[in-house]
Amino acid sequence: MTEPTPKPSPPRLPKTAGPKRATTPKPRAKRKARRRPPNPALAWARRLARYRPRLLEDTLDRLGELYGRPVWERRLDPTSELVLTILTQNSADINAEKAFVALRAAYPSGLAPEHHRPGIGWGGEGLPAGAPPDWAAVEEAPLAELIDVIRPGGLGPQKAPRIQATLRKIREERGDHSLEFLGEMEPLAARDWLTSIPGIGKKTASVLLLFCFNQPLMPVDRHVERVAKRIGLLPAKAPPDLAHDQFIAMLAGTPDKTYETHVLLIHHGRVICQARSPKHDLCPIRDRCRFVDPKAP
Numbered sequence: 521m522t523e524p525t526p527k528p529s530p531p532r533l534p535k536t537a538g539p540k541r542a543t544t545p546k547p548r549a550k551r552k553a554r555r556r557p558p559n560p561a562l563a564w565a566r567r568l569a570r571y572r573p574r575l576l577e578d579t580l581d582r583l584g585e586l587y588g589r590p591v592w593e594r595r596l597d598p599t600s601e602l603v604l605t606i607l608t609q610n611s612a613d614i615n616a617e618k619a620f621v622a623l624r625a626a627y628p629s630g631l632a633p634e635h636h637r638p639g640i641g642w643g644g645e646g647l648p649a650g651a652p653p654d655w656a657a658v659e660e661a662p663l664a665e666l667i668d669v670i671r672p673g674g675l676g677p678q679k680a681p682r683i684q685a686t687l688r689k690i691r692e693e694r695g696d697h698s699l700e701f702l703g704e705m706e707p708l709a710a711r712d713w714l715t716s717i718p719g720i721g722k723k724t725a726s727v728l729l730l731f732c733f734n735q736p737l738m739p740v741d742r743h744v745e746r747v748a749k750r751i752g753l754l755p756a757k758a759p760p761d762l763a764h765d766q767f768i769a770m771l772a773g774t775p776d777k778t779y780e781t782h783v784l785l786i787h788h789g790r791v792i793c794q795a796r797s798p799k800h801d802l803c804p805i806r807d808r809c810r811f812v813d814p815k816a817p
């Protein structure tokens with residue numbers, strides 16, 4: 521038997537590309553319009569105006585009736601105001617006054633005396649009349665000596681280097697220690713300039729700019745923060761940094777009321793709405809305060 525011869529396999533055909541298909545362009549997906557992230561300070565001010573109308577106005581009217589409407593008046597030159605404010609950081613105003621008086625005595629400038637008019641928001645007695653210290657001498661003083669001079673104010677070892685670094689930065693940038701130029705600047709730009717100095721936050725910068733130039737920047741210290749959060753002018757968990765801007769947004773329509781707002785709230789926090797035992801019965805804002813009534817209008 522002979523073996524069957526295998527069938528030849530069909531020749532392979534070369535692959536052809538074939539006719540090109542016309543491709544229809546895909547419609548481009550519409551770009552979503554990017555929404556700007558909401559400004560949290562502005563958003564809060566709008567929400568408050570919508571759900572609790574006239575809360576800030578009522579608060580100011582009632583506190584103004586009780587304590588009188590404070591009128592802005594410059595109380596010190598800006599460099600003195602800045603150093604005095606540094607001295608008040610974590611210290612009672614009355615002790616900061618003692619340290620400032622000691623600075624004047626240790627580094628006399630011979631300039632014209634200033635008259636400190638602290639007004640009702642200040643927790644000390646007011647400085648006696650006196651010339652501002654010689655800031656160049658304060659900047660160049662041996663650190664140990666300066667710590668000793670400001671010791672009556674408390675926290676001398678922390679504050680003395682901060683004061684010297686602040687004075688140094690001002691002189692290096694401006695040629696002298698004067699801060700009068702800040703009065704010519706746009707308020708937020710002036711605040712930025714000050715907060716670029718290490719150890720100067722929004723609160724200290726706003727104190728200087730409000731008290732020396734009546735710029736509409738609200739310093740939120742512990743009294744202002746406590747009273748405002750209790751009433752509901754600030755959200756309960758507002759971080760201090762944001763609280764400053766929330767007040768700016770709330771006062772955007774009436775920036776000239778910033779001084780009055782600060783002074784009335786701080787004074788109320790000192791005399792009636794104290795941290796430990798607030799005197800609700802004496803308080804003119806009671807019916808609008810969320811601390812005593814969580815559903816207050």
Ligand code: SF4
Pocket residue numbers: 747750751792793794798799800803804805806809810811812
């Ligand atoms: S009612 Fe009481 S908690 Fe509210 S603001 Fe007045 S004192 Fe403060």
